[in-house]
Amino acid sequence: MDLAAAHRVSKGAGITVAVLDTGVVADHPAVKGRVLENGPNYVEDGHEPGDPLWGKHGTAMASDVLKVAPEAKILPVRVTTDDDDADVWEDENERSSLAKAINYALANGADVISLSLGDSGSLIGPYDTSEANALGRAAQRGVPVVASAGNDGDKHNDSQFPAAYPSVMAIAATGKDGKRAPFSTVASYVAFAAPGVQITSARNTGGYSPVSGTSPAAALVSGVVALMLSADNDLTPAQVRTILTRTAHKPAGGRNDLVGRGLINAADAVRAVDSVPDAGAGPVDYEGDKHLVAPDGTPKRITVPLHTEDIVATAAAIVIGLGMLLTGIFVFRRSRRAG
Structure with missing residues (x-):
């Protein structure tokens, strides 16, 4: 991702990244001093800070964000659990908790929202109107949202949310060879790719361990977006996406469902902020008749x-x-x- 060159331009100062996950252990050396107070806990699984099953995944993701944007701040909100026996992600109330967490992040100064989580389902599956509305508010307020594409490989094409929501940038994972990792979900909504194999990440119980998945890939890209916004905090989500599209290492043959527009390059993305593209998105004044036209004889x-x-x-x-x-x-x- 060429982070050394990117850090000569920006380190994410002044940017808050909301990590909506399993909570963050704030005193881990990898994140200490960069974590704002933990937000609400929307998961009723009986676990509390200090438990081995509290903040395992979330602490790792926060450390990955800071690996890319070391001067950014982390706003943690707990919306899911590390407990495999607690099937809360399928619970209807928990599903709406993600919308509440997004709204909380927007109300508390988030500049980027990082979602290293998801759930795959059927045609009428886990799409949630309250989540879509919350993501719409994020877009309206100019807050980019990054999500992991999923770890289902190419076994089926069920949509995974929140990655499949239109306003979200879904991130696939690549291996050390720069090619799609075998576990990374293949889907039409994949936007970009980032390293996602054996990423050294913080452990909630102390120390570090390698993590593989589209989760760390999404966290790394959230860090890249933080670098870009630190260089120019007026960038809209559409402009962020456009810059990432222009600067990514494009796959042969152009965009595909494996890695989207290609592998993110942090240095090129941050340097491109100096020449902000016109994304062509935004409200425009309506011109024309403001009433239904008269019948014209069409059957x-x-x-x-x-x-x-x-x-x-x-x-x-x-x-x-x-x-x-x-x-x-x-x-x-x-x-x-x-x-």
Whole structure:
């Protein structure tokens, strides 16, 4: 990601990154002094700060953000758990907690929202209107949102939320060779990619351990966005996405569902802030009639009329076919009894 060169331009000073995760152990050396007070705990799993199952994933993700943006601040909000036996992510109340956490982050000065979490589901699965509305408010207020694309590989194409929400930048994971990691979800909503294999991250119980997944990849990109906003805090989410698109190491053949627009380069992204592109997004004044037009004679029916002749012919063919089948069965049984 060329972080050394990026840090010569920006280290994320003045930027707050909201890490919506499992909580953050604030006294770990990797994050100490950079963590604001832990926000609300929206998970009722019985775990509290100091428990081995509190802040395991969240502390690791916060350290990964600070690995890229060492002078940024972390705003932790607990929205999920490290306890595999506590199935809270599927709980309806917990699902709405993510929307509450996003709103809390917006109300408490978040400049970037990092979501290294997710849930895959069916066609009518975990899409949540309250979450979509909260993300819409984030976009309206100019706060970029980064999420992990998922760790389902290429086994199926179920959408994973929050990565699949339109306003979110979904991040795939790459290995040390720069290619998509085998576990990284393949999906049409993948925006970019970042390293996600054996990323040295903080342990909530002390020390460090390697972490693999699209979670650390998303945390690293959240750090890159913090560097960009520190260099120019007026960047809109659309401009951030445009800069990342222009500066990413593009895959051969152009954008694909494996790594999106390509592997993020922090140094190039931060340097490109000096020439902010016109993202072409924003409210515009409405010009034109503000009422329904008068009838112009267009018929109300816009569907193709049914071809009744074809339907009757098909039905007749089915009836004749069934009759012949039943007659054949009857003749066959009579001949067997006669024999």
